[in-house]
Amino acid sequence: MLMKLLKYDLRWIYKVVAVFYCLALFFSITSFCLSNVENSVLFSILYNVSNGFALAMVANCIINCLIRAWVRFRNNIYKDEAYLTHTIPVSRSKIYLSKVLAAIICMFTSVAVSAFCLFVCYYNNESIADILKTLFDSASDTLSLSAFWLFAVFLAEIFFQLVFILLLGYNGIILGHKSNKNKMLNSIIIGFAMYMIFNMVSVTAVFAAGLFSNQIMNLIKTSDAIDTSVLKDLLLCAIALYAVYNVVLYIMGSKLLKKGVDIE
Numbered sequence: 045m046l047m048k049l050l051k052y053d054l055r056w057i058y059k060v061v062a063v064f065y066c067l068a069l070f071f072s073i074t075s076f077c078l079s080n081v082e083n084s085v086l087f088s089i090l091y092n093v094s095n096g097f098a099l100a101m102v103a104n105c106i107i108n109c110l111i112r113a114w115v116r117f118r119n120n121i122y123k124d125e126a127y128l129t130h131t132i133p134v135s136r137s138k139i140y141l142s143k144v145l146a147a148i149i150c151m152f153t154s155v156a157v158s159a160f161c162l163f164v165c166y167y168n169n170e171s172i173a174d175i176l177k178t179l180f181d182s183a184s185d186t187l188s189l190s191a192f193w194l195f196a197v198f199l200a201e202i203f204f205q206l207v208f209i210l211l212l213g214y215n216g217i218i219l220g221h222k223s224n225k226n227k228m229l230n231s232i233i234i235g236f237a238m239y240m241i242f243n244m245v246s247v248t249a250v251f252a253a254g255l256f257s258n259q260i261m262n263l264i265k266t267s268d269a270i271d272t273s274v275l276k277d278l279l280l281c282a283i284a285l286y287a288v289y290n291v292v293l294y295i296m297g298s299k300l301l302k303k304g305v306d307i308e
Contacts, residue, residue: 045132045133045134045138046134046138046141046142049134049138049139049142050142050145050146053116053142053143053145053146054146054149054150056112056116057109057112057113057116057146057147057150058150060108060112061105061108061109061112061150061154064101064104064105064108065105065153065154065157067097067101067104068098068101068102068104068105068157068158068161069157069160069161071094071095071097071098071101071161072098072102072160072161072162072164072165073164074094074098075091075094075095075098075164075165076164076165076167078090078091078094079091079167095165098161098165099165101161102157102158102161102162105154105157105158106151106154106155106158106206109147109150109151109154110147110151110206110209110210110213112150113143113146113147113150113151113210113213114210114213114214114217116143116146117143117147117213117214117217118217118221120139120143121139121217121218121221121301121305122217122221122227122305126305136298136301136302136305137298137301137302139301140214140297140298140301141298143214144211144214144294144297147207147210148207148210151203151206151207151210152203155199155202155203155206159199197279197280197283200283201279201282201283201286204283204286204287204290205286207286207290208242208286208289208290208293209239211290211293211294211297212235212238212239212242212293213235214293214297215234215235215238215293215296215297215300216231216232216233216234216235216236216238217231217235218297218300218301219231219234219300220232220233220234220235221305242289246282246285249285250278
Protein backbone atom coordinates (compact mmCIF):
# COMPACT_ATOMS: atom_id res chain seq x y z
CA MET A 45 0.00 0.00 0.00
CA LEU A 46 2.90 2.33 0.74
CA MET A 47 4.16 1.95 -2.84
CA LYS A 48 0.71 2.77 -4.21
CA LEU A 49 0.51 5.89 -2.06
CA LEU A 50 4.00 6.88 -3.17
CA LYS A 51 3.10 6.35 -6.82
CA TYR A 52 0.05 8.62 -6.59
CA ASP A 53 1.95 11.27 -4.64
CA LEU A 54 4.78 11.30 -7.17
CA ARG A 55 2.37 11.42 -10.09
CA TRP A 56 0.55 14.42 -8.55
CA ILE A 57 3.76 16.36 -7.84
CA TYR A 58 5.49 15.56 -11.13
CA LYS A 59 2.40 16.46 -13.17
CA VAL A 60 3.43 20.12 -12.88
CA VAL A 61 7.11 19.93 -11.93
CA ALA A 62 7.92 17.80 -15.01
CA VAL A 63 6.70 20.68 -17.19
CA PHE A 64 9.33 22.96 -15.63
CA TYR A 65 11.96 20.22 -16.14
CA CYS A 66 11.15 20.16 -19.85
CA LEU A 67 11.17 23.96 -20.11
CA ALA A 68 14.45 24.23 -18.19
CA LEU A 69 16.06 21.61 -20.46
CA PHE A 70 14.66 23.24 -23.60
CA PHE A 71 15.94 26.73 -22.77
CA SER A 72 19.28 25.37 -21.51
CA ILE A 73 19.91 23.42 -24.71
CA THR A 74 18.73 26.45 -26.73
CA SER A 75 21.21 28.64 -24.85
CA PHE A 76 23.96 26.11 -25.51
CA CYS A 77 23.19 26.07 -29.25
CA LEU A 78 22.97 29.89 -29.48
CA SER A 79 26.27 30.30 -27.61
CA ASN A 80 28.04 28.51 -30.47
CA VAL A 81 27.10 31.31 -32.89
CA GLU A 82 29.76 34.03 -32.86
CA ASN A 83 29.81 37.65 -34.04
CA SER A 84 26.05 38.04 -34.19
CA VAL A 85 24.19 40.71 -32.24
CA LEU A 86 20.85 39.02 -32.85
CA PHE A 87 22.00 35.61 -31.62
CA SER A 88 23.72 37.25 -28.65
CA ILE A 89 20.41 38.86 -27.64
CA LEU A 90 18.55 35.59 -28.16
CA TYR A 91 21.18 33.79 -26.06
CA ASN A 92 20.73 36.21 -23.15
CA VAL A 93 16.93 35.92 -23.36
CA SER A 94 17.06 32.13 -23.51
CA ASN A 95 19.58 32.07 -20.67
CA GLY A 96 17.27 34.20 -18.52
CA PHE A 97 14.34 31.86 -19.20
CA ALA A 98 16.52 28.84 -18.40
CA LEU A 99 17.50 30.30 -15.02
CA ALA A 100 13.85 31.14 -14.28
CA MET A 101 12.79 27.57 -15.10
CA VAL A 102 15.58 26.12 -12.95
CA ALA A 103 14.37 28.21 -10.00
CA ASN A 104 10.79 27.07 -10.70
CA CYS A 105 11.88 23.41 -10.62
CA ILE A 106 12.93 23.83 -6.98
CA ILE A 107 10.18 26.23 -5.90
CA ASN A 108 7.34 24.24 -7.46
CA CYS A 109 8.67 21.00 -5.99
CA LEU A 110 8.36 22.53 -2.51
CA ILE A 111 4.98 24.14 -3.15
CA ARG A 112 3.44 21.07 -4.80
CA ALA A 113 4.66 18.83 -1.96
CA TRP A 114 3.20 21.15 0.70
CA VAL A 115 -0.11 21.55 -1.17
CA ARG A 116 -0.40 17.79 -1.69
CA PHE A 117 0.24 17.21 2.02
CA ARG A 118 -2.34 19.81 3.11
CA ASN A 119 -5.00 18.64 0.65
CA ASN A 120 -4.59 14.95 1.52
CA ILE A 121 -4.42 15.37 5.29
CA TYR A 122 -6.65 18.35 6.09
CA LYS A 123 -8.86 19.35 3.12
CA ASP A 124 -11.69 17.54 1.31
CA GLU A 125 -9.41 14.74 0.09
CA ALA A 126 -8.63 13.93 3.73
CA TYR A 127 -11.95 12.05 4.14
CA LEU A 128 -10.72 9.48 1.61
CA THR A 129 -7.11 9.50 2.87
CA HIS A 130 -8.06 8.69 6.45
CA THR A 131 -10.44 5.87 5.48
CA ILE A 132 -7.88 3.75 3.63
CA PRO A 133 -6.40 0.90 5.71
CA VAL A 134 -3.00 2.54 6.19
CA SER A 135 -1.51 4.07 9.32
CA ARG A 136 -0.89 7.81 9.49
CA SER A 137 2.83 7.15 9.85
CA LYS A 138 2.87 5.41 6.45
CA ILE A 139 0.83 8.19 4.86
CA TYR A 140 3.33 10.69 6.24
CA LEU A 141 6.26 8.54 5.06
CA SER A 142 4.78 8.46 1.56
CA LYS A 143 4.52 12.26 1.46
CA VAL A 144 8.09 12.68 2.71
CA LEU A 145 9.57 10.11 0.31
CA ALA A 146 7.71 11.56 -2.67
CA ALA A 147 8.91 15.07 -1.84
CA ILE A 148 12.52 13.93 -1.28
CA ILE A 149 12.58 12.00 -4.58
CA CYS A 150 11.17 15.01 -6.40
CA MET A 151 13.67 17.32 -4.68
CA PHE A 152 16.56 15.04 -5.65
CA THR A 153 15.54 15.01 -9.32
CA SER A 154 14.94 18.78 -9.22
CA VAL A 155 18.45 19.45 -7.89
CA ALA A 156 19.93 17.04 -10.45
CA VAL A 157 18.03 18.60 -13.37
CA SER A 158 18.91 22.11 -12.16
CA ALA A 159 22.63 21.25 -11.92
CA PHE A 160 22.60 19.69 -15.40
CA CYS A 161 20.77 22.66 -16.93
CA LEU A 162 23.18 25.17 -15.39
CA PHE A 163 26.12 23.14 -16.69
CA VAL A 164 24.66 23.10 -20.21
CA CYS A 165 23.81 26.82 -20.06
CA TYR A 166 27.28 27.99 -19.17
CA TYR A 167 29.42 25.32 -20.80
CA ASN A 168 30.37 27.59 -23.70
CA ASN A 169 30.34 30.83 -21.70
CA GLU A 170 34.09 31.29 -21.26
CA SER A 171 33.89 34.15 -18.74
CA ILE A 172 31.49 32.29 -16.41
CA ALA A 173 33.29 28.99 -16.97
CA ASP A 174 36.66 30.56 -16.11
CA ILE A 175 35.28 32.18 -12.96
CA LEU A 176 33.70 28.90 -11.80
CA LYS A 177 36.86 26.95 -12.66
CA THR A 178 38.98 29.41 -10.68
CA LEU A 179 36.63 29.25 -7.70
CA PHE A 180 36.45 25.45 -7.77
CA ASP A 181 40.21 25.08 -8.17
CA SER A 182 40.82 27.49 -5.31
CA ALA A 183 38.26 25.80 -3.05
CA SER A 184 39.54 22.37 -4.08
CA ASP A 185 43.10 23.27 -3.13
CA THR A 186 42.01 24.94 0.11
CA LEU A 187 39.85 22.02 1.25
CA SER A 188 42.12 19.30 -0.18
CA LEU A 189 39.22 17.82 -2.14
CA SER A 190 39.04 16.85 -5.79
CA ALA A 191 36.76 18.95 -8.01
CA PHE A 192 34.31 16.03 -8.22
CA TRP A 193 34.04 15.59 -4.45
CA LEU A 194 33.83 19.33 -3.89
CA PHE A 195 30.92 19.52 -6.35
CA ALA A 196 29.28 16.48 -4.70
CA VAL A 197 29.63 18.02 -1.23
CA PHE A 198 28.23 21.32 -2.52
CA LEU A 199 25.17 19.60 -4.04
CA ALA A 200 24.69 17.50 -0.88
CA GLU A 201 24.69 20.67 1.23
CA ILE A 202 22.03 22.25 -0.99
CA PHE A 203 19.95 19.06 -1.08
CA PHE A 204 19.92 18.55 2.70
CA GLN A 205 19.01 22.21 3.27
CA LEU A 206 16.11 21.96 0.81
CA VAL A 207 14.85 18.77 2.52
CA PHE A 208 15.17 20.65 5.82
CA ILE A 209 12.95 23.47 4.47
CA LEU A 210 10.50 20.89 3.10
CA LEU A 211 10.12 19.13 6.46
CA LEU A 212 9.80 22.46 8.27
CA GLY A 213 6.85 23.17 5.98
CA TYR A 214 5.23 19.83 6.82
CA ASN A 215 5.64 20.40 10.56
CA GLY A 216 4.38 23.96 10.22
CA ILE A 217 1.25 22.70 8.45
CA ILE A 218 0.62 20.05 11.11
CA LEU A 219 1.03 22.47 14.03
CA GLY A 220 -0.78 25.32 12.28
CA HIS A 221 -3.83 23.17 11.63
CA LYS A 222 -4.20 22.41 15.31
CA SER A 223 -5.47 25.99 15.82
CA ASN A 224 -9.14 26.88 15.40
CA LYS A 225 -8.71 29.73 12.91
CA ASN A 226 -6.15 31.28 10.54
CA LYS A 227 -4.68 27.82 10.06
CA MET A 228 -2.70 28.64 6.94
CA LEU A 229 -1.27 31.84 8.42
CA ASN A 230 -0.35 30.00 11.62
CA SER A 231 1.32 27.27 9.56
CA ILE A 232 3.54 29.84 7.81
CA ILE A 233 4.39 31.65 11.08
CA ILE A 234 5.18 28.39 12.91
CA GLY A 235 7.29 27.10 10.02
CA PHE A 236 9.30 30.33 9.90
CA ALA A 237 9.69 30.38 13.70
CA MET A 238 11.00 26.80 13.64
CA TYR A 239 13.43 27.77 10.88
CA MET A 240 14.82 30.58 13.05
CA ILE A 241 15.05 28.30 16.10
CA PHE A 242 17.03 25.66 14.23
CA ASN A 243 19.34 28.33 12.81
CA MET A 244 19.98 29.66 16.30
CA VAL A 245 20.80 26.11 17.40
CA SER A 246 23.30 25.89 14.51
CA VAL A 247 24.97 29.18 15.49
CA THR A 248 25.09 28.08 19.13
CA ALA A 249 26.68 24.78 18.07
CA VAL A 250 29.41 26.67 16.16
CA PHE A 251 30.12 28.89 19.19
CA ALA A 252 30.17 25.80 21.43
CA ALA A 253 32.67 24.14 19.09
CA GLY A 254 34.73 27.34 19.21
CA LEU A 255 35.16 26.90 22.95
CA PHE A 256 37.12 23.72 22.27
CA SER A 257 38.89 24.85 19.10
CA ASN A 258 40.89 28.07 18.76
CA GLN A 259 40.77 27.69 14.97
CA ILE A 260 36.97 27.80 14.91
CA MET A 261 36.89 30.71 17.37
CA ASN A 262 39.35 32.60 15.16
CA LEU A 263 36.99 31.99 12.22
CA ILE A 264 34.22 33.70 14.22
CA LYS A 265 36.17 36.56 15.81
CA THR A 266 38.94 37.41 13.36
CA SER A 267 39.78 37.44 9.66
CA ASP A 268 43.08 35.61 10.19
CA ALA A 269 43.88 32.58 8.05
CA ILE A 270 43.00 29.26 9.67
CA ASP A 271 43.85 25.65 9.06
CA THR A 272 42.09 24.45 5.90
CA SER A 273 41.23 21.13 7.55
CA VAL A 274 38.94 23.07 9.91
CA LEU A 275 36.96 24.48 6.97
CA LYS A 276 36.53 21.01 5.50
CA ASP A 277 35.42 19.62 8.86
CA LEU A 278 32.92 22.47 9.29
CA LEU A 279 31.48 21.85 5.83
CA LEU A 280 31.05 18.14 6.48
CA CYS A 281 29.66 18.83 9.96
CA ALA A 282 27.09 21.20 8.43
CA ILE A 283 25.85 18.39 6.17
CA ALA A 284 25.72 16.00 9.13
CA LEU A 285 23.90 18.60 11.23
CA TYR A 286 21.22 19.13 8.58
CA ALA A 287 20.88 15.34 8.24
CA VAL A 288 20.21 15.16 12.00
CA TYR A 289 17.72 18.06 11.76
CA ASN A 290 15.89 16.22 8.98
CA VAL A 291 15.63 13.04 11.03
CA VAL A 292 14.38 15.01 14.05
CA LEU A 293 11.79 16.86 11.95
CA TYR A 294 10.61 13.63 10.32
CA ILE A 295 10.12 11.91 13.69
CA MET A 296 8.48 15.04 15.11
CA GLY A 297 6.02 15.30 12.20
CA SER A 298 5.17 11.60 12.35
CA LYS A 299 4.45 11.73 16.09
CA LEU A 300 2.39 14.92 15.81
CA LEU A 301 0.30 13.40 13.02
CA LYS A 302 -0.40 10.29 15.08
CA LYS A 303 -1.98 12.43 17.82
CA GLY A 304 -4.92 13.29 15.60
CA VAL A 305 -6.08 15.40 12.67
CA ASP A 306 -8.76 18.11 12.53
CA ILE A 307 -10.17 17.97 8.99
CA GLU A 308 -11.37 21.33 7.64
